[in-house]
Amino acid sequence: MRGVLRPQWRSHTKTQDIKMRGRARQLRQNWTDAENKFWRLLRLRNIGGYKFRRQHPIGPYIVDFCCLKKRLVIELDGGQHARSIGYDRQRTEFLQARGYRVMRVWDNEALTNADGVLEKVLEILEEKPLTLPSPRFTGRGKEPDRT
Numbered sequence: 001m002r003g004v005l006r007p008q009w010r011s012h013t014k015t016q017d018i019k020m021r022g023r024a025r026q027l028r029q030n031w032t033d034a035e036n037k038f039w040r041l042l043r044l045r046n047i048g049g050y051k052f053r054r055q056h057p058i059g060p061y062i063v064d065f066c067c068l069k070k071r072l073v074i075e076l077d078g079g080q081h082a083r084s085i086g087y088d089r090q091r092t093e094f095l096q097a098r099g100y101r102v103m104r105v106w107d108n109e110a111l112t113n114a115d116g117v118l119e120k121v122l123e124i125l126e127e128k129p130l131t132l133p134s135p136r137f138t139g140r141g142k143e144p145d146r147t
Helices: 014-029 033-042 079-083 085-097 107-112 114-125
Strands: 053-058 061-067 072-077 101-106
Touching: 033 053, 033 061, 033 072, 033 107, 033 114, 061 085, 072 085, 072 107, 072 114, 085 101, 101 107, 101 114, 107 114
Parallel strands: 072 101
Antiparallel strands: 053 061, 061 072
16 A cells, blocks of 8 residues: 555554454453343434434544534443543554544443433434534625725
């Protein structure tokens, strides 16, 4: 693939991409109770008709759940995440820089308050994106006078 520009984060090779897909496949086979329960609620377009993927690779990371259409990532965090705050922050910043919204949910909340979490997910999915007016357009039907 000579002459093709790749995004900066994409400094890894095709072999590494294949390894990431294999790792994602492996994670889909060995998931936590919280991931299992939450996936049963998200799958088959159960939430507002939105399609989710599980253990989906995005760049150098594998996210727990992702709605590509709405660019929403849901991460279920267990107790081990209390020790990896810096890594989680870096990961979130990477995803946000690529236009994803990241929702973090503690495992125990996903297990004990799944309905409440799903309501919040649906609320985020159905939010209208914030659109700002062009600085050159005043909204009054004509361009601003530049003289």
